[in-house]
Amino acid sequence: MIRFVDLNAQYHTIQDEIQAALHDVLSSGQFVLGTAVEAFERDFAAYCHTAFAVGVNSGTSALHLALLAAGVGPGDEVITVPFTFVATVAAIEYAGATPVLVDIDPRTCCMDAAQLEAAITPRTKAVIPVHLYGQPADMRPILEIARHHNLIVIEDAAQAHGAIYHGQRVGSLGDLACFSFYPAKNLGAYGEAGAVVTSNAEYARTLRMLRDWGQEGKHQHVLKGFNYRMSALQGAILGVKLRHLEGWVAARRAHAQHYQSLLADTGLQLPTPPDDTQHAYHLYVMRTPDRDRLRAALAAQDIPTGIHYPYAIHQLPAYHTLGYADGTFPHAEHAAREVLSLPMYAELPPEHIDQIAHVLKSLAQ
Numbered sequence: 001m002i003r004f005v006d007l008n009a010q011y012h013t014i015q016d017e018i019q020a021a022l023h024d025v026l027s028s029g030q031f032v033l034g035t036a037v038e039a040f041e042r043d044f045a046a047y048c049h050t051a052f053a054v055g056v057n058s059g060t061s062a063l064h065l066a067l068l069a070a071g072v073g074p075g076d077e078v079i080t081v082p083f084t085f086v087a088t089v090a091a092i093e094y095a096g097a098t099p100v101l102v103d104i105d106p107r108t109c110c111m112d113a114a115q116l117e118a119a120i121t122p123r124t125k126a127v128i129p130v131h132l133y134g135q136p137a138d139m140r141p142i143l144e145i146a147r148h149h150n151l152i153v154i155e156d157a158a159q160a161h162g163a164i165y166h167g168q169r170v171g172s173l174g175d176l177a178c179f180s181f182y183p184a185k186n187l188g189a190y191g192e193a194g195a196v197v198t199s200n201a202e203y204a205r206t207l208r209m210l211r212d213w214g215q216e217g218k219h220q221h222v223l224k225g226f227n228y229r230m231s232a233l234q235g236a237i238l239g240v241k242l243r244h245l246e247g248w249v250a251a252r253r254a255h256a257q258h259y260q261s262l263l264a265d266t267g268l269q270l271p272t273p274p275d276d277t278q279h280a281y282h283l284y285v286m287r288t289p290d291r292d293r294l295r296a297a298l299a300a301q302d303i304p305t306g307i308h309y310p311y312a313i314h315q316l317p318a319y320h321t322l323g324y325a326d327g328t329f330p331h332a333e334h335a336a337r338e339v340l341s342l343p344m345y346a347e348l349p350p351e352h353i354d355q356i357a358h359v360l361k362s363l364a365q
C-alpha cells in the first residue's frame with residue numbers, strides 16, 4: 001500500500017535507541033527542559049552552524065518568541081508571503097504586529113525578493129522568508145535589502161531542516177531562524193516541539209527567558225513570558241533523531257531525483273531548485289493546471305497525494321481581516337490552484353515511486 005508519509009517505518013529503524021533515550025528521561029524525573037533538552041540544543045545549534053538553539057514547545061511558539069526577541073510589537077509591520085502554512089502569519093499577529101504580504105517567485109514558491117523593497121514602510125521591523133517545502137528562499141537579495149533598511153530577518157525554516165543555500169545551512173542565514181519538530185517534518189518529535197536558532201547571545205538569552213515565564217532565575221520574572229518550554233521526552237527523542245537527519249535528507253533527495261528521472265518528459269512541472277541551493281524535500285510538490293483531475297485519478301488507484309496549500313493566506317476567511325482582495329498576489333493564488341504533493345518520506349520504497357510515476361505518466365498523456 002502506498003502511503004503519503006509513514007512515521008512508523010522510521011520508528012522501526014531507531015526503536016532501540018529511542019527506547020533507551022526515553023528510559024533515561026523517565027528514570028531521571030526531569031520532564032521539562034533539563035539535560036536532554038540542553039544536549040539537543042547544543043547538537044542542533046552545531047548542526048545549523050549557529051551559536052545557540054533554544055528549544056520550545058512548537059514551531060509556532062518559535063516564531064512568536066523570535067518576533068518578540070527581535071523587539072517586534074504593536075504598531076510594527078512584518079513582511080512575509082501569502083503562500084505558507086498559516087502559522088507564519090498567525091505568529092506575527094500573536095506578537096501584536098501587522099502582517100504585510102509580498103508575492104512569491106513562481107519558480108521556487110518562496111518570497112520574490114524583487115517585491116520586497118516596495119512593501120517596506122517606516123513601520124517595517126522584520127522580514128520572514130519561508131523556505132517552503134524545503135526549498136531555501138533567495139536569501140542574498142533579501143538580506144541585502146533588509147540590511148539596507150535595518151530590518152531583522154527571521155527565517156521560517158519549519159520545513160527545511162538540512163537545506164543548503166550557497167553552501168550555508170538554512171537557519172544560519174538570517175538573524176534568527178525557527179524550526180518545527182512536528183512529527184511529519186524532516187526532523188520530527190513524537191509530539192509537538194520547535195526551536196529558535198541564532199548566533200546572537202542577547203536574542204538567545206531573551207528567548208530562554210520568554211519560553212519560561214520570563215524568568216532570569218527562579219522567581220525572578222524580569223519579562224512577561226510564556227509557558228513554551230520543550231518537554232524532556234521530546235528533547236531526548238530529537239537528540240536521537242538528529243544523528244540520523246543527514247541520512248534521511250539524503251534519502252529524500254534521492255527520491256526526488258528518482259521522481260525527476262521518471263517524470264521529466266511528462267509535461268508536469270517538477271521542482272527545479274535554483275543553482276547553488278540544496279532542497280531538503282520536506283514535500284515533493286509538482287504543478288499542473290489539471291491538478292484536481294490528476295489528484296482524483298491517482299486517488300482512484302490508491303495513490304494518496306496532498307495539497308500544500310489549496311488557499312493563499314489572504315484567501316482564508318480568518319485572514320480577510322488583512323484586507324487583501326483576491327487577485328492581489330497572482331503567483332501565490334496560481335500556485336494554490338496548481339500544486340500537488342506526491343508521497344515523500346525518507347523510507348519511501350523506490351518501487352512506490354516507480355508505480356506512482358507509471359500511473360502519472362498514463363494520466364498525463
Ligand SMILES: *Cc1c(COP(=O)(O)O)cnc(C)c1O
Binds near residue numbers: 059084088159194
Ligand atoms: C509546520 C510549520 C509551522 C508551525 O510549526 P508547528 O510546530 O506546527 O507549530 C510554521 N511554519 C511553517 C512553514 C510550517 O510548515
